[in-house]
Amino acid sequence: MSGPEQNKDRAWGEYWADQARRGGKGTGCLPEAMHSIARAQQQCWSGFADALPHNADVLDLATGNGILLHWLKAMRPDLSLTGIDLAPQLPPPPAGCRTMPSTRMENIPLGDASFDAIVSQFGFEYSDVAATIGEISRLLRDGGTVGLLLHRGDGPILEHNIARREAIRWVLEEQSLFEALRRRMDKGAEGRARAIEHAESVARQGAHIFGQQSPAWEISEAARQTLALGAKDNVEGITRTFAVIAQRAGEEMDRLGDLEDACATADNRAALLALFAEAGFEAGETQAISAGAEERPFADFLPFCKTR
Known part of the structure; x- marks a missing residue:
């Protein structure tokens, strides 16, 4: 395989x-x-x-x-x-x-x-x-x-999920959220505060563009909570959590790509x-x-x- x-x-x-x-x-x-x-x-x-x-x-x-x-x-x-x-x-x-x-x-x-x-x-x-x-x-x-x-390729299920995939793509690729947060975290306590502010900003943008509770908001908010609740000296733990969130979001993009292909086959x-x-x-x-x-x-x- x-x-x-x-x-x-x-x-x-x-x-x-x-x-x-x-x-x-x-x-x-x-x-x-x-x-x-x-x-x-x-x-x-x-x-x-x-x-x-x-x-x-x-x-x-x-x-x-x-x-x-x-x-x-x-x-x-x-x-x-x-x-x-x-x-x-x-x-x-x-x-x-x-x-x-x-x-x-x-x-x-x-x-x-x-x-x-x-x-x-x-x-x-x-x-x-x-x-x-x-x-x-x-x-x-x-x-x-x-x-x-x-x-059906012309139905509301694919339409809904294409919008969801675009929201994930926006936060992972266009905003490069986790890379941006890791860069800020490298600068100590002040960097941690700036990382939280950045996650909040991306979450607000995501909610404005794609809607409250959209993946763009969900992923950014999960990152913000990870930063806010994590131990101040536990940078490695926060980084691991970021990796899990990003992996799951990427896997959802894969599934949504499969859905689009499946619709083409069915049509x-x-x-x-x-x-x-x-x-x-x-x-x-x-x-x-x-x-x-x-x-x-x-x-x-x-x-x-x-x-x-």
């Missing part, structure tokens, strides 16, 4: 590990305020789940924090649910479900014809889709179904449909999913049935 791919895997692994430490709470890549998006997702999956056979075996690709497993289990307690994800550490799955960390969609160590349905919510499009479709075909029983909830709809057709699948009607009648669609739901 190449260096960039390892970095991406580590970024996602750290993300879901953090979710695990918090008990699996969180909204994944969704904006925190967009609870209506989650409700629309659940409604979408409710119709799919209703049509599954009794005691169906279901595989969730790129399960992440397991939110889809939780929803499906609540909708259909009889389902046998398995989730896979490339992250090495995942939050606990719902009772009676199992998850398989460190497992890529393109190479799933499970037996042929093991599942009645395979699903993915904002995960399939992150993969090498041709290889993943091959695995779906291998793992799915004849007559089995596939449900894919895919990102190349003709290519996806052709790959599924070649693998012996019949496509159902695509459904645009929105958070309300007046809202832009944030995703498309694509159903398939294995015909050969």
